[in-house]
Amino acid sequence: MTNEKIKDAVKARYSQIAERREQSCCASCGCGISPITKTEAIGYSREDLECIPEEAAMGLGCGNPTAIAELKLEETVLDLGSGAGIDVFLAATKVGPKGRVIGVDMTKEMIDKASAIAKSNGYTNVEFRLGEIEKLPVDDRSIDVVISNCVINLAPDKAKVFREAYRVLRTGGKFSVSDIVTERALSNEIRNDLNAWAGCIAGALEQQQYLRMIKEAGFVDLHVLSNREFYVEDSNNKEMVKLSSITVRACKRE
Amino acid sequence: MHILACPVCKGDLQLTVEEERDGDVLSGSLFCSHCQHSYPIVGGIPNLLPPDEAEAQD
Numbered sequence: 001m002t003n004e005k006i007k008d009a010v011k012a013r014y015s016q017i018a019e020r021r022e023q024s025c026c027a028s029c030g031c032g033i034s035p036i037t038k039t040e041a042i043g044y045s046r047e048d049l050e051c052i053p054e055e056a057a058m059g060l061g062c063g064n065p066t067a068i069a070e071l072k073l074e075e076t077v078l079d080l081g082s083g084a085g086i087d088v089f090l091a092a093t094k095v096g097p098k099g100r101v102i103g104v105d106m107t108k109e110m111i112d113k114a115s116a117i118a119k120s121n122g123y124t125n126v127e128f129r130l131g132e133i134e135k136l137p138v139d140d141r142s143i144d145v146v147i148s149n150c151v152i153n154l155a156p157d158k159a160k161v162f163r164e165a166y167r168v169l170r171t172g173g174k175f176s177v178s179d180i181v182t183e184r185a186l187s188n189e190i191r192n193d194l195n196a197w198a199g200c201i202a203g204a205l206e207q208q209q210y211l212r213m214i215k216e217a218g219f220v221d222l223h224v225l226s227n228r229e230f231y232v233e234d235s236n237n238k239e240m241v242k243l244s245s246i247t248v249r250a251c252k253r254e
Numbered sequence: 255m256h257i258l259a260c261p262v263c264k265g266d267l268q269l270t271v272e273e274e275r276d277g278d279v280l281s282g283s284l285f286c287s288h289c290q291h292s293y294p295i296v297g298g299i300p301n302l303l304p305p306d307e308a309e310a311q312d
Contacts, residue, residue, distance in 0.1 A: 102257075115298060129300050135304045140264065
């Protein structure tokens with residue numbers, strides 16, 4: 001299975017979600033619940049959610065409220081895989097009018113949706129770029145905080161994503177992401193299942209390997225801030241898979 | 255639109271504005287002189303997918 005095939009499957013799934021033809025994205029989210037309730041369930045406070053356009057909260061992801069809470073005024077933030085923009089808009093209220101939040105996503109329908117929401121709600125400190133998180137269209141050492149919410153698992157080359165995040169961060173900048181990882185190696189059947197890739201299962205790395213890759217990219221002060229385990233049935237393979245949704249923080253060396 | 259870089263070589267991009275409103279570039283392009291590639295801006299959104307990716311999406 002090629003990286004291109006994986007990316008195409010992921011794009012197809014998420015463009016459908018952007019256009020509301022498909023509701024469920026991730027293994028970690030439930031189905032049939034309203035997006036706001038779902039979004040609240042993955043860790044965001046109702047108070048924070050009330051500050052942002054409702055249509056940006058699609059109930060996707062595993063939640064990254066810690067990263068959002070720690071943002072400071074005037075910071076420049078980059079969201080890897082920004083989707084409909086929930087974390088970009090939450091971050092935008094935290095960094096204020098002199099701060100800046102950039103969302104990068106490879107799915108055109110998601111970027112279109114997020115941009116339309118930004119425009120209709122008058123956001124002046126956000127921008128969205130169609131791009132790949134493995135080849136970021138962002139200058140070296142230009143970002144204070146890189147955030148990402150349940151997206152890196154979808155990238156075929158995660159080591160490259162971590163190296164790119166390191167490159168764009170300024171010295172002392174923060175890498176603050178949540179993602180899905182596994183306890184054990186997944187079976188080849190799951191790894192080769194494109195549906196399981198787009199559903200945030202097949203691309204998940206073992207936690208130790210995931211953390212090692214972050215260190216190998218150059219990051220220091222690596223901490224796992226939260227770890228929530230859950231089981232999901234891989235419908236194609238009739239197998240229960242144990243996954244963890246983790247929140248990780250690391251720094252670019254001073 | 256700042257702190258932009260070419261997704262391939264990370265070099266500077268040269269902005270050409272075709273249509274602008276209230277300081278926002280609605281259409282135009284971003285050209286990388288090193289890669290000799292022009293990234294389009296359509297509907298105010300810069301398409302900075304690497305060239306092979308951009309073709310795959312068309």
